[in-house]
Amino acid sequence: MQAEKSKEELLEELEDLRRQVSEMKKSATEANAIFESLKESEERFRGLFENASDGIWAQDLKGNFTWANKITETTTGYTLKEFLGMNIAEIITPESLQEARKIKQRLMNNELLPVYELDVKTKDGRVVPLELNSHLIMKNGEPFGVEAILRDISERKRIEQAHHDSEVKYRALMDYSSDAIVLAEFEGDLIEVNRKAESLLGYLQEDLLNMRFIDLHPQEEAERIEGGLAELYEKGSTYLNDILVLTKSGRTFPAESTATIVEYGGKKLIQAVIHDITKRKRNQEIITRQAQEIMEISTPVVQIWDNVLAAPVIGTLDSQRAEQFTERLLNKIVETNSPIALVDITGVPAIDTRTAQHLIDTISAVQLLGGQAILTGVRPAIAQTLVHLGINLNGVVTRPSLAAGLQVAFQKLGLQIKNNNEL
Amino acid sequence: MIAKNTSVIKIYNTLLVTVPADPDDNTITELQEHVLESMEKCVAKGVILDISMVETLDSFFARTITETIQMVAVMGGDTVIAGMRPSVAITAIQLGLNLGNVRTALNVELALDMVADFRPGGQK
Amino acid sequence: MMTGRDACEVSIDSENEMISVRKVIRNVATEMGFGVTDVTRIVTAASELTRNIFLYASSGTMIWRTCEVNGNTGIELIFEDHGPGIADIEEAMQAGFTTGGGLGLGLPGTKRLMDDMEIKSQKGEGTVITIRKYLRRC
Numbered sequence: 153m154q155a156e157k158s159k160e161e162l163l164e165e166l167e168d169l170r171r172q173v174s175e176m177k178k179s180a181t182e183a184n185a186i187f188e189s190l191k192e193s194e195e196r197f198r199g200l201f202e203n204a205s206d207g208i209w210a211q212d213l214k215g216n217f218t219w220a221n222k223i224t225e226t227t228t229g230y231t232l233k234e235f236l237g238m239n240i241a242e243i244i245t246p247e248s249l250q251e252a253r254k255i256k257q258r259l260m261n262n263e264l265l266p267v268y269e270l271d272v273k274t275k276d277g278r279v280v281p282l283e284l285n286s287h288l289i290m291k292n293g294e295p296f297g298v299e300a301i302l303r304d305i306s307e308r309k310r311i312e313q314a315h316h317d318s319e320v321k322y323r324a325l326m327d328y329s330s331d332a333i334v335l336a337e338f339e340g341d342l343i344e345v346n347r348k349a350e351s352l353l354g355y356l357q358e359d360l361l362n363m364r365f366i367d368l369h370p371q372e373e374a375e376r377i378e379g380g381l382a383e384l385y386e387k388g389s390t391y392l393n394d395i396l397v398l399t400k401s402g403r404t405f406p407a408e409s410t411a412t413i414v415e416y417g418g419k420k421l422i423q424a425v426i427h428d429i430t431k432r433k434r435n436q437e438i439i440t441r442q443a444q445e446i447m448e449i450s451t452p453v454v455q456i457w458d459n460v461l462a463a464p465v466i467g468t469l470d471s472q473r474a475e476q477f478t479e480r481l482l483n484k485i486v487e488t489n490s491p492i493a494l495v496d497i498t499g500v501p502a503i504d505t506r507t508a509q510h511l512i513d514t515i516s517a518v519q520l521l522g523g524q525a526i527l528t529g530v531r532p533a534i535a536q537t538l539v540h541l542g543i544n545l546n547g548v549v550t551r552p553s554l555a556a557g558l559q560v561a562f563q564k565l566g567l568q569i570k571n572n573n574e575l
Numbered sequence: 576m577i578a579k580n581t582s583v584i585k586i587y588n589t590l591l592v593t594v595p596a597d598p599d600d601n602t603i604t605e606l607q608e609h610v611l612e613s614m615e616k617c618v619a620k621g622v623i624l625d626i627s628m629v630e631t632l633d634s635f636f637a638r639t640i641t642e643t644i645q646m647v648a649v650m651g652g653d654t655v656i657a658g659m660r661p662s663v664a665i666t667a668i669q670l671g672l673n674l675g676n677v678r679t680a681l682n683v684e685l686a687l688d689m690v691a692d693f694r695p696g697g698q699k
Numbered sequence: 700m701m702t703g704r705d706a707c708e709v710s711i712d713s714e715n716e717m718i719s720v721r722k723v724i725r726n727v728a729t730e731m732g733f734g735v736t737d738v739t740r741i742v743t744a745a746s747e748l749t750r751n752i753f754l755y756a757s758s759g760t761m762i763w764r765t766c767e768v769n770g771n772t773g774i775e776l777i778f779e780d781h782g783p784g785i786a787d788i789e790e791a792m793q794a795g796f797t798t799g800g801g802l803g804l805g806l807p808g809t810k811r812l813m814d815d816m817e818i819k820s821q822k823g824e825g826t827v828i829t830i831r832k833y834l835r836r837c
């Protein structure tokens with residue numbers, strides 16, 4: 153039997169109970185708050201998980217997918233429902249499967265793995281490259297599955313490939329170019345050269361990369377190079393024709409150099425294309441020589457008798473041909489000491505004021521020299537033109553044919569032609 | 576006044592005047608006086624101007640030569656210009672020089688032939 | 700594009716300069732590869748313009764330099780004076796026009812001998828005459 157509690161004792165007990173109740177109430181509110189916040193963060197986490205820009209999936213140790221987020225749908229083309237019934241072996245390429253197995257093995261060995269790549273076959277048959285970051289899921293201290301964060305990197309790959317392609321194209325362009333191409337800093341230090349630059353200049357790439365732009369030319373071109381660089385800085389490009397380039401062996405060759413300022417990663421660089429023109433120059437010389445020979449053939453000057461030269465003009469006489477013709481005729485007169493020259497125009501199709509003036513000048517020059525020129529082959533048509541053009545042939549002895557001209561020459565020389573048959 | 580740069584020698588009754596390679600204007604002026612003086616002194620009948628060494632014949636030189644030829648003619652002499660170089664002849668024509676109807680010869684030898692009738696003994 | 704490799708200035712203040720101008724030009728033109736006749740043309744043209752300077756302007760300068768115009772290498776001569784200038788360039792260029800009792804051939808003849816000729820002149824200021832001849836390329 154319990155003794156009756158005193159009133160004070162009862163009151164005390166009541167007070168105690170109240171305190172306890174209020175404490176209980178308090179902790180209940182707290183628990184409630186904790187519960188609420190847990191719920192909130194889970195939602196937040198789920199939202200994060202569902203709407204993450206990266207895909208997330210988990211698989212058991214056999215490779216069956218156990219859960220995945222929404223992004224996985226977009227990445228693989230499978231709905232989550234389909235996806236969660238599948239095994240990793242069904243959605244990645246055979247090569248990637250091998251890789252995945254190795255990865256799993258390493259995870260099981262508690263290795264911390266770097267990011268790796270797998271190729272996924274999508275539902276519609278495309279192959280999509282993924283970048284994954286995986287870790288092992290433990291349950292009760294035992295490995296339970298693998299969780300992976302994945303990212304579709306096809307766009308990045310495409311850009312990388314494009315970069316690579318353009319790099320390859322650029323290199324190909326550089327390396328298969330038949331011209332030497334060099335890239336230099338704005339101040340002139342070479343930073344990139346192509347293969348042709350090596351072969352043309354006789355240096356190895358590493359030699360060239362320690363050289364300056366100006367080192368590619370001999371001292372005597374220094375001034376022109378400086379002028380070219382000044383123009384380059386001012387106008388953004390320059391062209392130097394027939395400039396000498398110096399090779400490692402000290403040999404020089406003529407080249408044509410085009411330099412432009414290019415922007416490369418925000419930096420201003422000089423790109424120069426050096427084209428060897430040795431061959432072109434040689435060809436040009438051949439052409440020039442042949443043209444000269446043809447010109448000489450078309451206006452030959454021959455000695456046909458002691459003291460007499462014949463110079464038939466064939467075709468029209470432009471200023472340049474006329475100049476050369478006059479020079480050759482006068483030189484031949486002096487050389488052979490022949491004062492009489494028969495300038496024959498039988499081969500001139502038509503005469504104009506200029507051609508006539510050239511002929512008159514030639515004849516006057518012959519006269520100054522101490523010779524005498526006779527114009528032969530003046531056909532009726534040419535005679536008409538000369539008169540119609542009002543060309544003054546004063547003082548010039550003219551004859552219709554070369555033979556007639558030769559007779560004049562013989563007269564002047566006091567020679568006579570005898571016909572022995574009559575004897 | 577005797578020009579140092581120009582040599583004038585007399586062959587029979589002909590004066591052979593050798594003009595230096597690159598005469599300055601003074602030399603050219605002096606040459607004229609020298610020739611005229613010699614014409615008088617030597618009683619020459621003709622003058623051969625050997626210009627085979629001359630590399631440049633400009634308008635001043637040409638004018639003086641033409642004048643000299645005219646003066647010699649007035650004094651009763653005949654002038655032959657001998658040995659003009661091809662390059663000089665071409666340039667002279669292009670420049671527009673006109674030496675009139677002056678007699679010319681390829682070289683001094685041919686010029687001497689031309690003036691042969693000046694020599695005693697007459698025609699060649 | 701026009702670039703020069705070499706250049707040199709000769710002052711003209713007396714007749715004696717005629718000889719040195721001619722010599723300099725003859726050497727330069729020959730060294731550049733001009734043929735005998737072209738050298739003679741260039742030297743003769745230079746001779747005419749030099750004489751005009753000391754005749755009409757009493758003094759001036761001649762600058763020679765190599766030039767490249769449209770891929771053609773050539774020689775360029777610039778004659779400059781601060782004399783009376785030429786009142787009527789067209790008239791002065793006419794054959795036979797002279798105020799100095801000459802043949803009036805210097806200027807028109809020079810134009811014929813050279814490939815290019817430019818005259819700039821201001822009455823009372825002076826005269827600048829530029830002439831060029833190019834190496835033949837066929």
Ligand SMILES: Nc1ncnc2c1ncn2[C@@H]1O[C@H](COP(=O)(O)OP(=O)(O)OP(=O)(O)O)[C@@H](O)[C@H]1O
Pocket residue numbers: 634635747751752755756780782783784785791792796797798799800801802803804805806807826
């Ligand atoms: N540097 C100059 N300054 C002023 N006037 C000039 C100059 N050069 C030429 N002239 C004028 O132009 C005219 C023509 O010159 P040009 O050289 O053609 O003939 P010229 O000197 O009179 O005779 P030539 O040269 O045939 O002996 C001269 O008479 C002169 O009036």
Ligand SMILES: [Mg+2]
Pocket residue numbers: 634747750751801804805806
């Ligand atoms: Mg003049």
